[in-house]
Amino acid sequence: MKRGCKYGTHRVIEPKEVLPQPAVKVCNDMNIFDNEILIDVQALNIDSASFTQIEEECEGDIEKIKEKILEIVNNKGKMQNPVTGSGGMLIGRIEKIGNTLKDKTNLKIGDKIATLVSLSLTPLKIDEIIDIKPDIDRVEIKGKAVLFESGIYATLPEDMEETLALAALDVAGAPAQTRKLVKKGETVLVLGAAGKSGMLCCYEAKKKVGKNGKVIGLIRNEKSRDFLNYTGFCNEIIVADAQKPTQVLNEVLRVNEGKEVDIAINCVNVENTEMSSILPVRDEGIVYFFSMATSFTKAALGAEGVGKDVTMIIGNGYTKNHAEITLEDLRECDTLRKIFEDLYV
Amino acid sequence: MKRGCKYGTHRVIEPKEVLPQPAVKVCNDMNIFDNEILIDVQALNIDSASFTQIEEECEGDIEKIKEKILEIVNNKGKMQNPVTGSGGMLIGRIEKIGNTLKDKTNLKIGDKIATLVSLSLTPLKIDEIIDIKPDIDRVEIKGKAVLFESGIYATLPEDMEETLALAALDVAGAPAQTRKLVKKGETVLVLGAAGKSGMLCCYEAKKKVGKNGKVIGLIRNEKSRDFLNYTGFCNEIIVADAQKPTQVLNEVLRVNEGKEVDIAINCVNVENTEMSSILPVRDEGIVYFFSMATSFTKAALGAEGVGKDVTMIIGNGYTKNHAEITLEDLRECDTLRKIFEDLYV
Ligand SMILES: NC(=O)c1ccc[n+]([C@@H]2O[C@H](COP(=O)([O-])OP(=O)(O)OC[C@H]3O[C@@H](n4cnc5c(N)ncnc54)[C@H](OP(=O)(O)O)[C@@H]3O)[C@@H](O)[C@H]2O)c1
Numbered sequence: 080m081k082r083g084c085k086y087g088t089h090r091v092i093e094p095k096e097v098l099p100q101p102a103v104k105v106c107n108d109m110n111i112f113d114n115e116i117l118i119d120v121q122a123l124n125i126d127s128a129s130f131t132q133i134e135e136e137c138e139g140d141i142e143k144i145k146e147k148i149l150e151i152v153n154n155k156g157k158m159q160n161p162v163t164g165s166g167g168m169l170i171g172r173i174e175k176i177g178n179t180l181k182d183k184t185n186l187k188i189g190d191k192i193a194t195l196v197s198l199s200l201t202p203l204k205i206d207e208i209i210d211i212k213p214d215i216d217r218v219e220i221k222g223k224a225v226l227f228e229s230g231i232y233a234t235l236p237e238d239m240e241e242t243l244a245l246a247a248l249d250v251a252g253a254p255a256q257t258r259k260l261v262k263k264g265e266t267v268l269v270l271g272a273a274g275k276s277g278m279l280c281c282y283e284a285k286k287k288v289g290k291n292g293k294v295i296g297l298i299r300n301e302k303s304r305d306f307l308n309y310t311g312f313c314n315e316i317i318v319a320d321a322q323k324p325t326q327v328l329n330e331v332l333r334v335n336e337g338k339e340v341d342i343a344i345n346c347v348n349v350e351n352t353e354m355s356s357i358l359p360v361r362d363e364g365i366v367y368f369f370s371m372a373t374s375f376t377k378a379a380l381g382a383e384g385v386g387k388d389v390t391m392i393i394g395n396g397y398t399k400n401h402a403e404i405t406l407e408d409l410r411e412c413d414t415l416r417k418i419f420e421d422l423y424v
Numbered sequence: 425m426k427r428g429c430k431y432g433t434h435r436v437i438e439p440k441e442v443l444p445q446p447a448v449k450v451c452n453d454m455n456i457f458d459n460e461i462l463i464d465v466q467a468l469n470i471d472s473a474s475f476t477q478i479e480e481e482c483e484g485d486i487e488k489i490k491e492k493i494l495e496i497v498n499n500k501g502k503m504q505n506p507v508t509g510s511g512g513m514l515i516g517r518i519e520k521i522g523n524t525l526k527d528k529t530n531l532k533i534g535d536k537i538a539t540l541v542s543l544s545l546t547p548l549k550i551d552e553i554i555d556i557k558p559d560i561d562r563v564e565i566k567g568k569a570v571l572f573e574s575g576i577y578a579t580l581p582e583d584m585e586e587t588l589a590l591a592a593l594d595v596a597g598a599p600a601q602t603r604k605l606v607k608k609g610e611t612v613l614v615l616g617a618a619g620k621s622g623m624l625c626c627y628e629a630k631k632k633v634g635k636n637g638k639v640i641g642l643i644r645n646e647k648s649r650d651f652l653n654y655t656g657f658c659n660e661i662i663v664a665d666a667q668k669p670t671q672v673l674n675e676v677l678r679v680n681e682g683k684e685v686d687i688a689i690n691c692v693n694v695e696n697t698e699m700s701s702i703l704p705v706r707d708e709g710i711v712y713f714f715s716m717a718t719s720f721t722k723a724a725l726g727a728e729g730v731g732k733d734v735t736m737i738i739g740n741g742y743t744k745n746h747a748e749i750t751l752e753d754l755r756e757c758d759t760l761r762k763i764f765e766d767l768y769v
C-alpha cells in the first residue's frame with residue numbers, strides 16, 4: 080500500500096520539493112498510488128496560448144505538431160508547453176480508483192470525466208496520437224493519466240455532447256469569476272470578446288450589470304462584429320488591437336462618453352496586452368487577467384508607470400462551482416449553446 | 425513647441441505603438457518635450473530582483489556590474505533588466521520643467537525628488553557611474569532622466585535622510601496595499617518578513633489585524649529570528665524555505681492551530697514561491713504577490729492545480745497615497761525607522 084502526497088509531490092522528479100505544476104519533470108509511471116485515480120485518456124484540449132505557440136513553431140504542419148507534443152510529454156511526463164508554461168485539460172474514462180479514495184468519491188469505473196486541473200501538472204503517458212483538430216485545439220490520443228487526491232474534475236453531463244462540455248469547461252474559471260466580480264450598474268470591458276472565454280464573460284457580465292450597466296466588447300477586426308452583435312451580449316462593440324493600448328483607450332472612451340470603465344476582463348490569447356487592460360479602467364477599478372499570456376512584471380510595472388491605482392487579479396483557473404456555473408450558462412442560453420456547438424464541437 | 429503623449433509613447437523606438445514599459449528601446453535624447461520634466465540624476469535604486477540577477481551574472485564583480493548596467497542603458501535607453509523585466513527608482517534634482525507643465529505642478533527647479541514610476545520605463549542617460557553599493561542595491565551616477573506627464577514622484581521630505589526615504593519609497597506599494605487589504609481580526613502570513621517590504625507589511629498588518637488577529641512572519645533562516653522578534657511586528661515567526669510549499673504549509677498550520685490564513689503577502693525576491701503563498705491560504709482568502717519574481721502562469725495554474733479558490737492580486741507598484749503612507753510608517757514607528765537607517769542608509 081503506497082500513499083502519495085495529496086498534491087502529488089511524490090511524483091515530482093525534478094527539481095525536488097516543488098509541486099507538480101512548476102516541476103520540470105514528473106513521473107508518468109501508470110502504477111497508481113492509493114490516493115490517485117487512473118484515467119484512460121481519450122482527448123486533450125490544449126490551452127489556446129500553448130496550442131498557438133506550438134502551431135507557430137511547427138508552421139502549422141500536423142505531423143510536426145504531433146512530434147512536438149510527443150517530445151514534450153516524453154521529456155516532462157506531462158503536457159506542459161515549455162514556452163508558455165500552460166497546459167489545458169483532458170477527457171477520459173475512470174480506469175482505476177486508489178483504495179483510500181474509493182469511499183470518498185462518487186466516481187465509478189467507466190465514468191466519463193473531464194479533469195479540471197491543468198495538464199501542466201497531470202502525469203500523462205501517450206501511446207499514440209490518433210488525430211489533431213487544430214481549429215479546436217484538440218488532440219485525440221490513446222494514453223493514460225493520473226489524477227491526484229486534490230485534483231478537481233467534472234463528470235460529463237448527460238444532456239450535452241462531450242466536446243461541447245469540454246470546450247466550455249476549459250475556460251470555466253472566467254465566467255464564474257466574472258459572475259463574482261461584476262456588480263449591478265457597472266461598465267465592463269471584455270478584451271477578446273468574440274473568443275471562447277470572452278463570449279462567456281460577456282454573457283455573465285451582461286446578466287450582472289443589468290439595465291443601467293454596460294458591456295463593451297473588444298474584437299480584433301470588423302469580421303467578428305456581426306457575429307458578436309448577433310449574440311446580444313454586448314451594449315457596445317469596439318474594434319481595436321489589444322496590443323495597442325492607446326488605440327484601445329481611445330475606442331473605449333469614444334463609446335463610453337469619455338469615461339473609464341469599472342472592470343476590464345482580459346480574454347485574449349496573445350502577449351503584450353497588459354496595458355490595454357489597465358489604461359481604460361478607472362482608479363480603484365479592477366483588471367481581471369484571464370489570459371495566460373499575461374506577464375506579471377508588465378502588469379505590475381505598467382500600472383505603476385502610468386500611476387493607475389487598479390486592483391489586478393490573476394485569473395485563477397478554479398473558483399468554486401465554476402464547472403456548474405459554466406454548464407448552466409450553456410443550458411440557459413440557446414444562443415451561447417448554438418455558437419459553442421457550431422464553433423467548438 | 426512639441427507636446428508628447430502623456431504616457432510617453434512618443435519616446436518609444438521599438439516596437440511601435442506600445443508604451444514605454446514593455447518597449448525594448450526608448451529614446452533617451454535629453455531635449456525634453458513640453459510636457460516632460462528633466463531630472464539631473466544622482467542615484468538609481470535598482471529593484472532587488474534585478475540587482476540580484478545582475479550581481480549573480482557578474483559574479484559579484486563591481487566593475488562587471490558597472491559595465492552591465494551601462495550596456496543595458498545604452499541598448500534600451502532605460503535601466504530595465506532584460507531578464508527580470510524590472511527596474512527600480514531614482515533620485516535627482518529638477519533641472520527643467522516643460523512649458524505646459526509649469527502651471528500644473530508645485531515643483532521648482534532644484535527640488536530634490538524621487539521618481540515613483542519604475543526605471544523600467546524612464547528614459548535615462550548615464551554619463552558616468554560613480555559608485556555602486558551592492559548591499560543597498562544603489563548605483564550613484566552622473567546622468568539625466570525624463571519624467572513623463574503621467575509620471576508620479578515624491579518630493580523628498582525635510583525630516584529624513586534622502587537615502588532613508590528612498591529605501592522606503594522603493595517598496596511603498598506593499599505597505600499601502602497591506603493597509604487596504606487586511607481587516608481587523610484576520611490572520612496574515614508575510615513571506616520574506618525580515619526583508620525591506622516584508623517588514624513594512626508586517627508592521628501595517630499588525631496595526632490592522634488588532635488584538636484578535638495574528639501576523640505570521642516567514643523568514644528563511646534562524647539568523648533573522650531575533651531581529652524580527654525584536655521588532656514586535658509579528659505574533660508568530662516561522663522559519664521555512666519559500667521555495668518549498670509543503671514545508672511552508674506545515675509550518676503555518678503548526679503555529680496557527682491547524683488553520684489556514686486569511687491573507688498571504690509575498691515579499692520574497694526569488695522565483696518559484698507562488699505555491700508557498702497559495703497553499704496556506706483558506707478558500708476565498710487573498711494572496712497578494714508583491715514579489716517581482718512571481719510568474720503569472722505558475723500562480724494561475726498552480727491555484728487551479730490544487731483546487732484553491734483564492735483571489736490572487738498582482739502587486740501594483742502604485743496605489744493612492746502610497747508614498748505618504750510609507751513615510752508616515754517611518755515617522756510613527758521608531759523601531760522601523762532605526763532599522764531602516766541601520767540597514768539601508
Ligand atoms: N487563467 C486560466 O486558468 C485559463 C484557463 C484556460 C484558458 N486561459 C487563457 O485564456 C485566454 C483565452 O482563451 P480562449 O479559449 O477564450 O481563446 P480564444 O477563443 O482563442 O480567444 C482569444 C480571443 O482573443 C482575440 N485576440 C487575439 N489577438 C488579439 C488582439 N491583438 N487584439 C484583440 N483581440 C485579440 C482573438 O481574436 P481573433 O479570433 O480575431 O484572433 C480571440 O477572439 C488564453 O490566453 C488562454 O490561455 C486561461
Ligand SMILES: NC(=O)c1ccc[n+]([C@@H]2O[C@H](COP(=O)([O-])OP(=O)(O)OC[C@H]3O[C@@H](n4cnc5c(N)ncnc54)[C@H](OP(=O)(O)O)[C@@H]3O)[C@@H](O)[C@H]2O)c1
Pocket residue numbers: 379380383471472473474510594595597615616617618619620621622642643644645648664665666667691692693694713714715716717739740741742
Ligand atoms: N510590485 C512592485 O511594484 C514592486 C516594487 C518594488 C519591489 N518589488 C519586489 O518585491 C520583492 C521584495 O523586495 P524587497 O526590497 O523587500 O527585497 P529584500 O529586502 O531583499 O527582501 C527579500 C526577502 O526575501 C527573503 N527570501 C529570499 N529567498 C527566500 C526563501 N527561499 N525563503 C524565504 N525567504 C526568502 C530574503 O531573506 P534573506 O535576507 O534571508 O535572503 C529577504 O528577507 C522583490 O522581488 C522586488 O522585486 C516589487
